[in-house]
Amino acid sequence: MAPSITTLSEQxxxxxxAREDQRVDGRRLQxxxxxxxxxGVQPGNVEVQLGTTRIFAVVSASLVTPYPEKxxxxxxxxxxxxxxxxxxxxxxxxxxxxxxxARAVLQRALIRSRAIDAEALCVVNGQLAWSLRIDLKVLxxxxxxxxxxxLAATLALKHFRHNxxxxxxxxxxxxxxxxxxxxxxxxxxxPLCVSFGLMELPSDENKGLGEKLVVLADPxxxxxxxxxxxxxxxxxxxxxxxxxGIHKHGGAPIGPEVVLRCSEQAVQRAMELDExxxx
Amino acid sequence: xxxxxxxxxxxxxxxxICELKPLNQxxxxxxxxxxxxxxxxxxxxxxxxxxxxxxxxxxxxxxxxNRGARMSGPREKEYEGIIRKTLEALVVRAxxxxxxxxxxxxEMLEGGSSLAAGLNAAVVGLVEAGVALHSxxxxxxxxxxxxxxxxxxxxxxxxxxxxAVVTVAVRASDNAILACTCDGAVSEVRLLGAVQAATDASxxxxxxxxxxxxxxxxxxxxxx
Numbered sequence: 384m385a386p387s388i389t390t391l392s393e394q395x396x397x398x399x400x401a402r403e404d405q406r407v408d409g410r411r412l413q414x415x416x417x418x419x420x421x422x423g424v425q426p427g428n429v430e431v432q433l434g435t436t437r438i439f440a441v442v443s444a445s446l447v448t449p450y451p452e453k454x455x456x457x458x459x460x461x462x463x464x465x466x467x468x469x470x471x472x473x474x475x476x477x478x479x480x481x482x483x484x485a486r487a488v489l490q491r492a493l494i495r496s497r498a499i500d501a502e503a504l505c506v507v508n509g510q511l512a513w514s515l516r517i518d519l520k521v522l523x524x525x526x527x528x529x530x531x532x533x534l535a536a537t538l539a540l541k542h543f544r545h546n547x548x549x550x551x552x553x554x555x556x557x558x559x560x561x562x563x564x565x566x567x568x569x570x571x572x573x574p575l576c577v578s579f580g581l582m583e584l585p586s587d588e589n590k591g592l593g594e595k596l597v598v599l600a601d602p603x604x605x606x607x608x609x610x611x612x613x614x615x616x617x618x619x620x621x622x623x624x625x626x627x628g629i630h631k632h633g634g635a636p637i638g639p640e641v642v643l644r645c646s647e648q649a650v651q652r653a654m655e656l657d658e659x660x661x662x
Numbered sequence: 663x664x665x666x667x668x669x670x671x672x673x674x675x676x677x678x679i680c681e682l683k684p685l686n687q688x689x690x691x692x693x694x695x696x697x698x699x700x701x702x703x704x705x706x707x708x709x710x711x712x713x714x715x716x717x718x719x720x721x722x723x724x725x726x727x728n729r730g731a732r733m734s735g736p737r738e739k740e741y742e743g744i745i746r747k748t749l750e751a752l753v754v755r756a757x758x759x760x761x762x763x764x765x766x767x768x769e770m771l772e773g774g775s776s777l778a779a780g781l782n783a784a785v786v787g788l789v790e791a792g793v794a795l796h797s798x799x800x801x802x803x804x805x806x807x808x809x810x811x812x813x814x815x816x817x818x819x820x821x822x823x824x825x826a827v828v829t830v831a832v833r834a835s836d837n838a839i840l841a842c843t844c845d846g847a848v849s850e851v852r853l854l855g856a857v858q859a860a861t862d863a864s865x866x867x868x869x870x871x872x873x874x875x876x877x878x879x880x881x882x883x884x885x886x
Contacts, residue, residue, distance in 0.1 A: 423771060424698065428730070430770070435686040439770060441731040467726055468688045468704020468766040475726045475766070518731045522702065522768060523685040604687075 387472045389608040397609040401582045401597040415601040427543035431535040435525030440535035441518045442543040449512040457504020457512040459494050463519045470524040485529045492574040492617040496627040500569035506548050526604035533576035572619045574627045575656045577649035581612035583635040611635040616649035620657025623650045675815040680874040690791020694783035698773030701780045703787035704766045711762030720755035726766045748841040754794040774817040775803040777829045797835035800867035804828045804856040830860035
C-alpha cells in the first residue's frame with residue numbers, strides 16, 4: 384500500500400492560497416464544512432459526514448463486573464479504527480499513528496471529562512455495571528477526523544438506549560425491549576471537538592514576504608498534509624465558560640493569543656453544533 | 663403459500679437500494695441495501711502490491727470484511743474468503759499483473775442476508791472503480807424454513823429460524839453459479855429448488871444494478 388504523497392506543486396498552491404487568506408475549496412479561513420448526520424434505525428448507530436469525511440459510530444453495552452477499585456462505576460471504551468476504504472494509505476489491522484492520537488483526544492473529551500455519568504451505569508455496587516463500547520469506523524478520510532468522530536460519538540451516545548435492569552434484593556432482571564422501554568444514558572454535557580490547522584509560512588526575501596502563521600479551521604486532508612501543526616479545542620455548546628480539552632501535540636509554535644482566539648472560535652462553533660446535536 | 667411476517671411472498675425480495683460512489687477517497691465504492699441490511703464497499707486498485715502479495719501473471723484481490731461494533735471473527739474470515747474467490751473468477755486478472763485490488767466491505771446495518779448484500783456491494787464497487795470484469799454477478803440468500811417453504815432474501819428473524827440458509831452468487835452472462843454456500847442440513851431437492859429460486863431472483867438485481875450504473879454514466883456525461 385503506497386503512503387499518500389503530496390506533490391510539491393500541491394503544497395506550494397495551498398501555502399500560496401493560505402498566504403492570501405484563501406483556501407483551496409473556496410472557504411474562508413474560519414469556515415467549517417457542511418455536516419450531514421444520519422441516525423440509524425438501531426439506537427446508537429450514527430453516520431456523520433463533515434464535508435467528505437465520513438465516520439460511522441456504533442454504541443453497544445454489556446453487563447460486566449465493575450473494576451474492584453471503582454465498584455460503583457461502569458466503564459466506557461472508545462475505539463477509533465480505520466477502514467481500508469477510507470484512505471489509500473490505510474491498511475487493515477495496521478497501527479495508525481494519526482488515529483491513535485485522535486483516539487487519545489476523543490478519550491479525553493468523552494471519558495476523562497466525565498461527560499458520561501459513570502455512576503449511573505452501575506447496577507449493583509461491586510457486582511454488576513454496564514460497560515459501554517463506542518466503536519468509530521472511519522469510512523472516508525476527507526480530513527479532520529477528530530471533529531467528525533467526536534460529533535459521531537456524541538450523537539450515538541445521545542441516541543443510544545440500553546435495556547432496563549431492575550434489582551430486587553438479590554435478584555437482577557434484565558428486561559427485554561418489549562417488556563420495558565429501554566433507558567437512555569445520562570450525559571452531563573455534550574463535548575464537541577473543534578480542530579484548527581496551523582500553517583507556518585516561511586519568509587521569502589526574494590519576494591519580500593515575511594513569516595506568517597495561518598490558522599485554518601476544519602482542515603481538509605490536502606491541507607492536513609501541508610500544515611505544520613494542529614490545535615484541537617474541546618468545548619461544550621451549553622456551557623460556554625468551560626473548556627474540556629486543549630490539544631496541541633508539537634508542531635508549529637504559537638503565541639497565547641492564537642490559543643485564545645481559537646478557543647473563542649471553538650466555543651462559537653460548539654454552540655452552532657449544539658443545534659445539530661439537539662435537532 | 664402463506665405470506666411472511668413483513669407481508670412478502672416467498673419469492674419476493676425486500677426493497678433494494680444501490681448507490682454508487684458514496685465515498686470520496688476510494689477508487690470505487692458502492693452502497694447496497696436489502697431492506698434493513700446495508701453494506702458499503704470500498705475498492706482501491708489496481709495498485710502496486712507488496713512484494714509478498716504479488717503475482718507476476720495476474721492481479722491479486724484482497725478482501726476485508728468489517729462488522730459494525732464487534733471484532734472480526736471466523737464468520738468474517740469465511741465471508742472474506744468466499745467473496746475473494748468469487749471475485750477472482752469475475753475479474754479480468756490477467757490485465758493487471760503485479761497489482762493488487764483491495765476490496766473492503768463494511769456492514770452498516772445487520773438485518774439478514776449480509777453475505778449476499780456484501781457480495782453485491784463488492785461487485786458494484788469494482789465496476790465503479792473501473793476494474794475490468796468478465797461479467798456482472800449478483801448474490802441472493804434463501805432461507806429453507808422448517809415448514810417446507812423457501813423464503814428469498816430472509817431477514818434476521820427468518821435466518822435464525824431456518825433449517826438452512828443458502829447463499830448463491832450467479833453470473834449474469836450465462837447464469838452460471840459462481841458461489842454457493844449452505845448453512846445447515848437440507849435435502850437435495852430443496853437445495854436445488856433454492857438455487858433455482860436464487861437464479862431467478864438474480865435477474866431483478868441485475869436490472870437494478872444496470873439502472874444504477876446507467877444513471878451514473880448519464881451524470882458523468884452531463885458533467886463533461
